[in-house]
Amino acid sequence: MKHSAPTLTSTVLLAALAGLSASGAAFADNPTRPQAAAPGMSAAQRAEQRWPLRATVVKVDKAQQQATLKHGPLPALKLPAGETVFAFATPTVLDTLRPGAEFRFNAVRRDGKLLVTEAVTPDASRPRPHKK
Numbered sequence: 001m002k003h004s005a006p007t008l009t010s011t012v013l014l015a016a017l018a019g020l021s022a023s024g025a026a027f028a029d030n031p032t033r034p035q036a037a038a039p040g041m042s043a044a045q046r047a048e049q050r051w052p053l054r055a056t057v058v059k060v061d062k063a064q065q066q067a068t069l070k071h072g073p074l075p076a077l078k079l080p081a082g083e084t085v086f087a088f089a090t091p092t093v094l095d096t097l098r099p100g101a102e103f104r105f106n107a108v109r110r111d112g113k114l115l116v117t118e119a120v121t122p123d124a125s126r127p128r129p130h131k132k
Helices: 008-028 043-047 091-096
Strands: 051-061 066-071 082-088 102-110 113-119
Touching: 082 091, 091 113
Parallel strands: 082 113
Antiparallel strands: 051 066, 051 102, 066 082, 102 113
């Protein structure tokens, strides 16, 4: 039996498969997507999943260690777009927040409350420039 050199069709198919594999890996590593629940996770573990968010600071309440944030929808946490009060695991982050500042962070639902666990954008104190 005679073996032939790879044909153009087989080369194109291999390239397409490689592209699909690479795009799947990039999609899986996208930090803006919520972490998927792994099979076998307990209810407590699923509730502690981190959900990256982007919001605008509306109000900061240092005494209560919380801030009101205007955000987009977060269906996995059953949170529609709107303004929501978030508690902060690290209250010193509140010192850097100012009303009007865009803020990117990770949040979890713990004991029925939404909790900011870490800042994704450390300098969240600068308000966004106004568009004319």
